[in-house]
Amino acid sequence: MTETLTETLLRQDEAPASRAPKNLRRAKRPWSDVAFGVWGVLVMLFLFAPIIVIIIYSFNTGRLLVSWDGFGFDAFATILDKPAIQSAVRVSLITALIAAVIATVLGTLAGIAMARHPGKWVWWFLGLLLLVSVTPEIVDAVALLPFMVFLGQDLGIGIFNDGIVRLSVGSSLFATAVVSYIVRARLVGMDANLEEASGDLYAKPVTTFRRVTLALAMPAVLAGFLLAFTLSLDNTIIAAFVQVSGTTPWPVYVLSAVRSGLRPEIAAVSTVMLLLTLVALALVALVLKRAGDSATQIARTMTGG
Template sequence: MTQTVTETMLRAQQAPGAPRERKLKRTWSDIAFNVWGVLVMLFLFAPIIVIVIYSFNTGRLLVSWDGFGFDAFATILVKPAIQSAVVVSLQTALFAAVIATALGTLAGIAMARHPGKWTWWFLGLLLMVSVTPEIVDAVALLPWFVWLGQDMGIGMFNNGLVRLSVGSSLFATAVVSYIVRARLIGQDANLEEASSDLYAKPFTTFRKVTLALAMPAVLAGFLLAFTLSLDNTIVAAFVQVSGSTPWPVYVLSAVRSGLRPEIAAVSTIMLLLTLVALALVALVLKRAGDSATEIARTMTGG
């Protein structure tokens, strides 16, 4: 009897004249919020879109559009000053990412696996590093490097690449610490305890269990540290030495004589490099089994 009633109801629902579920009508507030969201996105991304478009400008100056072409990208290959600035920026970003990943990974693991009152003090210090204006960092780093390099006789701190790498790694280290801590804080420590119960040495447990659990966040932190270190204009302008001018400082000095399309071309290439790095971060975390919400939380250190 129950089966007969169920079949009758299904046929009634499938009949041509059967009433369909009403779609929820969109109110004026929903439409207004959608339009506002689109306008905000356009406001945020319009400058980036403009610089990408003008990177294909064949004119002599960036603000003077003469036509569409790839002359600006070809100019990069024949200007040693641009090539040197880009290479210095990439080297700085790579070295800074290595420093930030090494320090940030250890800090994140310590905060996640050995919590206590010290954790909140340490998080406060990391937050201070994150929110301190770059001009303050730059003014503090310059005499510090001079003291280490000249007064203390540590020659490596007279090297411009070392100065740039250390200066760029400050903020990136805090970011990596947040990401690794956020990753491990949601992971159960039973595997590490089981490894210890099976008489594994502490370093073996750290290498094969703890670091393996944190590896997606470590790789994500490395890529984010790399992208963050590409653009550190204020600190770089203070701590650089002759012969190690990074790309942001080169652009800053080029403003005085007028921006040229090759500036936009290199900026477009670096934008693509940043987007690729962020896509790799999301891919690494997705391969690790994270959901979209977890990926966003890990990348923001939440």
């Protein structure tokens, strides 16, 4: 009898605890949370629906991109059979790599200077970088074309007659501003005590820069390099103006292909380049995460905030 009464009391004590989670689970979510969730899904669909469509149509076996005949990998195989496509992709990759190197070198030096030598000049310089960032690409393209012709033909600097050089310099303009923002955002929140300590220990300025300052900024430098590479891959407007015969990049090739009708291999190469961009962005996040940054800090660094 005593055991039965004890078990009954224990069951009564445990019953409210077991019922509590059910009651909590039954609580209705506010209508505003549901509305914002639905709105977020709709925005994501609006942003990514065209990309999803082009990925699907890259597996189209039809002759034209808009004419679906069936699912297959014929478009990807066609890439290996068309030298024009291979040349355009190769030019784009080489140009993006060189532009990323130029932007990383210039942007890293500018970002370190702004972070370690603050003053009124920084705000003027940031204003110039902002001007570069917001200037329409068509304006940059129209300005770059006569400038390149002047350097290459009027001044006789033959290197500016080369198509790869023209494309690399033109693509590095916006990317340099992006790298500057990222490196500055990385260093501006870090104390300069390590660099001062290196100077107190009689290290040369070059040694301090190489072993301390650059080491602290390295995650942002790598992130800036990868972002500059991805930004330079699709610099269509500037590429269309400054290119020369024999060095047609992929975006310009796609524009010329529109006149005769887009074919599935265009979507196939676009899908490959999209995957390459996603891999680069994933590497950016991985580099910053391994450097100890939180998700908020990674987003702040990548946006230059």
